[in-house]
Amino acid sequence: TNIGSILASVNPYKLIPGLYGEDAIARYRQHRLGELPPHIFATASECYCCLWKRHDSQCILISGESGAGKTESTKLLLKFLSAMSQTSVGAPASEKSTHVEEAILES
Numbered sequence: 001t002n003i004g005s006i007l008a009s010v011n012p013y014k015l016i017p018g019l020y021g022e023d024a025i026a027r028y029r030q031h032r033l034g035e036l037p038p039h040i041f042a043t044a045s046e047c048y049c050c051l052w053k054r055h056d057s058q059c060i061l062i063s064g065e066s067g068a069g070k071t072e073s074t075k076l077l078l079k080f081l082s083a084m085s086q087t088s089v090g091a092p093a094s095e096k097s098t099h100v101e102e103a104i105l106e107s
Contacts, residue, residue: 002038005046009038011069020076025083040073044080 001008018024020041028041032049036042047058060077062070 002034002042005033005043007038007040007043009040009069009073011064011067011072020079022083025080028080029084040076041080044077045084048081048084 024039024041028036028039028045031042031045033042033046043060047060050056051058062073062077064070
């Protein structure tokens with residue numbers, strides 16, 4: 001569920017088909033926060049939008065107890081941000097490496 005711009009989620013401890021696939025990325029990249037059901041990709045999309053359209057620095061805080069899914073949530077956020085950056089203005093569609101991916105690899 002969303003609490004304003006905060007996403008509260010529960011680790012299902014199992015893979016849910018289609019929940020984090022390419023179709024979900026495509027769906028959430030087209031909508032603003034609150035237009036679709038709560039999802040980690042909606043949070044990532046809002047962050048990306050604020051970063052590029054408003055030129056505001058962004059931070060996503062992922063919190064929870066051991067086993068809550070923090071590492072998996074981070075991977076999903078990075079997957080979404082990487083996909084978004086591949087379609088950013090000025091980047092050729094055939095480009096395999098993006099600025100986001102390069103920054104992640106360097107860190």
